[in-house]
Amino acid sequence: MASDTRPRRPFRNLSAKIASIPMIVTAVCVFLGGTLWTVVYSFTNSKLLPRLNFVGLDQYDRLWSTPRWLVSIENLAIYGVLSLIFSFVIGFLLAALLDQKIRFENTFRTIFLYPFALSFIVTGLVWQWILNPDFGVQNIVRSLGWESFTFNPLYDANLVMYGIVLAGLWQGTGLIMCLMLAGLRGIDEDIWKAARVDGIPTWKTYLYVVIPMLRPVFVTTLVIVMAGIVKLYDLVVAMTSGGPGNASEVPAKYVYEFMFRAQNLGQGFAASTMMLLTVAIIIIPWAYLEFGGRRRG
Amino acid sequence: MIRRSLAALLAASVVLPVAARAADLEVTHWWTSGGEAAAVAELAKAFDATGNKWVDGAIAGSGDTARPIMVSRITGGDPMAATQFNHGRQAEELVASGLMRNLDEVAAAENWKDVINPPSLLEGCTLDGHLYCVPVNIHSWEWLWLSNQAFADAGVAVPTNWDEFVAAGPALEKAGKVPLALGQQGWQMSGLFKDLVLGLGGKDLYLKVYGDKDSDLAGGADMAKVFKALGDARTLAKGSNVQNWNEATAMVISGKAGGQAMGDWAQGEFQVAGQVAGKDYTCLAGLGGAQYITTGGDAFYFPALEDEEKSKAQEVLAEVMLSPETQVAFNLKKGSLPVRGDVNLEAANDCMKKGLAILKEGNVLKSADELLSPDTTTQLNDLMSEFFSTELTPEDAQARFAELIASAD
Numbered sequence: 001m002a003s004d005t006r007p008r009r010p011f012r013n014l015s016a017k018i019a020s021i022p023m024i025v026t027a028v029c030v031f032l033g034g035t036l037w038t039v040v041y042s043f044t045n046s047k048l049l050p051r052l053n054f055v056g057l058d059q060y061d062r063l064w065s066t067p068r069w070l071v072s073i074e075n076l077a078i079y080g081v082l083s084l085i086f087s088f089v090i091g092f093l094l095a096a097l098l099d100q101k102i103r104f105e106n107t108f109r110t111i112f113l114y115p116f117a118l119s120f121i122v123t124g125l126v127w128q129w130i131l132n133p134d135f136g137v138q139n140i141v142r143s144l145g146w147e148s149f150t151f152n153p154l155y156d157a158n159l160v161m162y163g164i165v166l167a168g169l170w171q172g173t174g175l176i177m178c179l180m181l182a183g184l185r186g187i188d189e190d191i192w193k194a195a196r197v198d199g200i201p202t203w204k205t206y207l208y209v210v211i212p213m214l215r216p217v218f219v220t221t222l223v224i225v226m227a228g229i230v231k232l233y234d235l236v237v238a239m240t241s242g243g244p245g246n247a248s249e250v251p252a253k254y255v256y257e258f259m260f261r262a263q264n265l266g267q268g269f270a271a272s273t274m275m276l277l278t279v280a281i282i283i284i285p286w287a288y289l290e291f292g293g294r295r296r297g
Numbered sequence: 298m299i300r301r302s303l304a305a306l307l308a309a310s311v312v313l314p315v316a317a318r319a320a321d322l323e324v325t326h327w328w329t330s331g332g333e334a335a336a337v338a339e340l341a342k343a344f345d346a347t348g349n350k351w352v353d354g355a356i357a358g359s360g361d362t363a364r365p366i367m368v369s370r371i372t373g374g375d376p377m378a379a380t381q382f383n384h385g386r387q388a389e390e391l392v393a394s395g396l397m398r399n400l401d402e403v404a405a406a407e408n409w410k411d412v413i414n415p416p417s418l419l420e421g422c423t424l425d426g427h428l429y430c431v432p433v434n435i436h437s438w439e440w441l442w443l444s445n446q447a448f449a450d451a452g453v454a455v456p457t458n459w460d461e462f463v464a465a466g467p468a469l470e471k472a473g474k475v476p477l478a479l480g481q482q483g484w485q486m487s488g489l490f491k492d493l494v495l496g497l498g499g500k501d502l503y504l505k506v507y508g509d510k511d512s513d514l515a516g517g518a519d520m521a522k523v524f525k526a527l528g529d530a531r532t533l534a535k536g537s538n539v540q541n542w543n544e545a546t547a548m549v550i551s552g553k554a555g556g557q558a559m560g561d562w563a564q565g566e567f568q569v570a571g572q573v574a575g576k577d578y579t580c581l582a583g584l585g586g587a588q589y590i591t592t593g594g595d596a597f598y599f600p601a602l603e604d605e606e607k608s609k610a611q612e613v614l615a616e617v618m619l620s621p622e623t624q625v626a627f628n629l630k631k632g633s634l635p636v637r638g639d640v641n642l643e644a645a646n647d648c649m650k651k652g653l654a655i656l657k658e659g660n661v662l663k664s665a666d667e668l669l670s671p672d673t674t675t676q677l678n679d680l681m682s683e684f685f686s687t688e689l690t691p692e693d694a695q696a697r698f699a700e701l702i703a704s705a706d
Binding site: 047048049062066067068155157241243244245246247257258260261262263264267 | 361
């Protein structure tokens with residue numbers, strides 16, 4: 001970088017540096033400090049109050065032999081894979097359709113984006129009613145005459161996660177669509193014209209020309225969606241509170257309940273450290289490829 | 298549930314600023330069902346009569362929701378003046394870190410040592426020789442509530458023990474009833490389980506497994522019987538899709554369900570509905586088996602405050618809660634038993650009299666809240682809610698239970 005050759009001037013832009021001190025302090029103390037603190041205390045047997053009484057990897061041993069935690073991880077994987085694939089596919093399709101210079105585009109965009117204005121708690125409550133067998137879809141279809149119709153995902157341990165994915169997609173796809181649409185609008189009109197002159201069909205243009213050009217948009221979207229997946233908590237609480245049984249438990253809920261209900265901070269910290277590790281495993285290789293690779297190339 | 302607790306929080310935030318006057322005490326608790334709210338109003342009335350003011354800080358959504366809020370307020374440096382916990386180990390660490398004030402002086406002045414019965418209640422409030430809480434009632438888990446009407450509709454006699462109840466299951470189902478009403482929350486399921494351990498397995502089994510954490514016994518033949526009964530309960534509870542305990546009780550009250558295993562706080566709901574013990578509903582102590590009750594219950598803890606006047610008012614509140622008049626008024630509404638042996642409970646109904654008789658014989662045991670740490674309780678609740686929602690076999694569940702008891706602290 002050029003700054004290496006220039007003489008260091010620590011007092012240059014002093015006011016800007018002073019102004020950013022609060023942000024730096026927050027980042028270092030709260031985020032980094034808090035993270036380190038949590039990791040350190042996850043090796044202790046802290047109960048209701050944090051204590052520095054180290055017990056090695058006991059909390060992790062227990063964590064990975066707890067069926068509820070294993071179910072939580074499995075559920076997060078199901079939710080993550082499904083919502084990642086579907087929100088990308090549906091979001092991109094909707095964006096591509098809206099990009100065809102249709103009439104009332106603003107209206108459609110508003111309709112698709114509207115669910116995003118609702119919190120997960122509200123979304124969860126709404127979908128809990130829609131999927132409730134006594135009030136929702138099942139009841140309506142049955143009252144239309146199809147008596148044997150069964151659609152009861154939230155009370156079936158094998159289906160409950162799919163019910164939650166459905167609500168999550170309804171809430172989040174609109175945002176993905178908007179991000180993709182913004183990306184599509186950034187594609188130069190001349191590229192379309194060139195493709196048309198060469199006689200390439202539209203779908204091929206999308207697949208081989210436009211999508212590769214949208215890579216930065218996809219990466220941003222990926223990060224947003226992934227962050228939403230890992231912190232999944234409120235949707236589950238509002239829809240099923242982890243039930244039936246513990247069929248829809250998720251890691252964030254495990255962390256909360258062991259920290260506050262079970263009064264076992266150590267166990268909660270161990271679980272949250274595992275969550276951090278998961279995020280790190282995803283983020284670090286990606287960041288390496290994204291930023292490290294470019295400098296070399 | 299969430300909406301209600303949010304509403305309660307909002308309400309509390311409106312009420313809080315008023316608490317600035319010296320003798321206004323904010324009291325947090327999770328008594329929000331009909332019967333419970335009526336009971337807590339009696340405490341408030343008695344305290345207001347002393348010239349102080351009870352500022353109600355009800356947190357809806359059962360103790361599981363309320364306790365984290367209470368604990369974070371106390372540890373976060375914004376303590377209320379008094380708060381409910383179940384006596385036992387829930388507040389153990391708060392007391393140990395000096396966040397609660399001790400009540401030795403009030404206890405000595407009011408002679409609690411002699412009037413509180415059974416004395417084990419005070420032991421649950423004592424740490425290192427100091428007293429930290431005021432037990433206000435005795436709650437026992439070990440009751441089976443039966444709807445006389447449901448059994449009449451099904452054409453079978455009202456059962457007198459668990460086996461008869463299980464046998465009556467098919468007849469109830471035929472009559473379109475849910476045999477066993479059970480809220481789909483872990484604590485209700487592990488409550489039912491504990492009732493089965495004590496009712497069918499007896500006192501020794503309960504104390505050895507829950508108290509001594511004897512994992513061999515927990516995996517043994519006696520417990521296998523209990524787990525078999527739990528399997529029966531799972532079959533009987535099919536079709537019970539309610540969440541909260543009082544919704545399950547409502548199913549029994551309306552005759553839609555045959556029975557519910559629930560603590561004696563359920564009785565308050567029957568009373569609010571205007572039902573009469575013995576005529577409209579029947580109660581079986583110890584599920585009709587071993588006649589023991591556990592003396593879990595509610596207690597009030599008083600966080601250490603700096604404000605002199607509030608601290609004085611805390612003492613007044615502690616005194617009022619245990620006065621004979623308050624004890625009678627409160628417990629009649631709540632459906633629980635008073636903590637004083639010297640009060641007159643002529644107004645008590647059939648079920649409370651059964652409880653009082655057991656209490657008199659001294660057949661009282663420590664509650665699971667006193668024996669198990671909240672950590673173990675949570676693990677047990679998880680196991681139970683998994684058992685009731687999946688096809689987990691009783692044998693596998695027992696193996697998991699034995700493991701859990703082995704690692705309990």
